[in-house]
Amino acid sequence: MLRVLLRACLLMIATVFPCVITTGTPPVAFAATSVSSAPPLFLRAQPAVVTIREPTTQAVQIQPALLVDTVPLPIEAQIPPPGEMTAALPGAMVPAPGIAGDGPPMPGTRVAQTGRIDVYVGLRTFTPEQVAAITPRIERLLRDNEERFGFMLQSRVSLAFYRPSLAPSKDTRGIAYTEEGRAAVFYRPHEDIERALVVASHELAHHLQAQRYGEDIQKRADIILLEGLATWITGPPWLAMNGAESWKARARQIRDMGVPLRLLQPQRYGSDIAYELWASFVDFLIERDGMEKLHLLYASGRSREPGSSDYEGVYGASLDELADEWRAWVGN
Numbered sequence: 001m002l003r004v005l006l007r008a009c010l011l012m013i014a015t016v017f018p019c020v021i022t023t024g025t026p027p028v029a030f031a032a033t034s035v036s037s038a039p040p041l042f043l044r045a046q047p048a049v050v051t052i053r054e055p056t057t058q059a060v061q062i063q064p065a066l067l068v069d070t071v072p073l074p075i076e077a078q079i080p081p082p083g084e085m086t087a088a089l090p091g092a093m094v095p096a097p098g099i100a101g102d103g104p105p106m107p108g109t110r111v112a113q114t115g116r117i118d119v120y121v122g123l124r125t126f127t128p129e130q131v132a133a134i135t136p137r138i139e140r141l142l143r144d145n146e147e148r149f150g151f152m153l154q155s156r157v158s159l160a161f162y163r164p165s166l167a168p169s170k171d172t173r174g175i176a177y178t179e180e181g182r183a184a185v186f187y188r189p190h191e192d193i194e195r196a197l198v199v200a201s202h203e204l205a206h207h208l209q210a211q212r213y214g215e216d217i218q219k220r221a222d223i224i225l226l227e228g229l230a231t232w233i234t235g236p237p238w239l240a241m242n243g244a245e246s247w248k249a250r251a252r253q254i255r256d257m258g259v260p261l262r263l264l265q266p267q268r269y270g271s272d273i274a275y276e277l278w279a280s281f282v283d284f285l286i287e288r289d290g291m292e293k294l295h296l297l298y299a300s301g302r303s304r305e306p307g308s309s310d311y312e313g314v315y316g317a318s319l320d321e322l323a324d325e326w327r328a329w330v331g332n
């Protein structure tokens with residue numbers, strides 16, 4: 001009976017919770033159920049999803065998408081067999097001072113724990129040994145993210161590696177379920193685990209945002225800042241994949257590929273390009289007026305719509321005017 005209840009709860013977690021890219025529309029809460037002493041789990045109506053995938057143009061060569069955060073896990077990504085939840089590889093545990101306890105359980109095998117992250121792996125993706133081996137690097141990426149963002153993770157996060165067929169769309173490489181303290185990345189067995197690490201780091205950046213600003217703000221964050229800041233927080237490892245030394249340099253590369261430096265609708269050139277242009281804009285804003293003003297701007301978001309934040313109120317300039325300044329900043 002308990003197992004049946006657990007399966008039901010996990011199904012709800014895996015199928016109905018929104019990920020980070022949703023509209024600001026408050027979801028509808030229904031009856032609650034609970035797992036042990038955990039807070040109640042609320043069934044939520046599926047919020048409208050702002051898709052950030054659009055067809056790439058013919059003119060621009062775009063790398064395969066690094067990630068698209070979209071909707072929650074499909075039903076398939078289910079339920080570990082009994083005992084799998086707590087199975088750990090010998091030697092895989094990484095002792096580090098951090099947040100006590102366990103992260104939220106996820107389908108698959110838990111292969112390692114760091115100070116703040118529980119790491120799970122499913123079937124037909126990287127091997128448990130591979131994932132366990134990179135776990136200390138995930139913790140280091142998190143620490144670097146925290147340093148850039150100036151905020152430390154407050155509660156444990158569970159991160160899972162799954163095969164792409166479990167992703168909600170073929171383009172989806174990563175998802176952060178910030179309300180649930182969970183994140184997942186989707187890779188095939190022989191794909192580049194270095195890229196998977198960067199995606200994992202980006203999803204952890206969303207958790208830092210949610211824990212820094214609170215879920216209420218996170219749900220209505222302007223997508224330019226939501227994804228731009230998460231990508232900015234991910235920082236050097238992301239830039240290194242493109243051989244760029246800074247977000248300004250990356251914006252120049254993108255412009256030189258023939259992509260216009262625009263903040264609205266850059267998704268048509270691929271989600272990675274959009275995220276990178278937005279990260280460059282965030283970098284410009286931080287250089288212009290510092291981190292505190294960026295925090296204010298982030299908190300002023302009214303919905304996922306690009307431009308929903310109060311740019312005029314916080315910076316004394318409209319989004320259009322700031323975009324002009326940003327293009328001048330990117331320069332030649």
Ligand SMILES: [Zn+2]
Nearest residue numbers: 069202227230
């Ligand atoms: Zn994201």
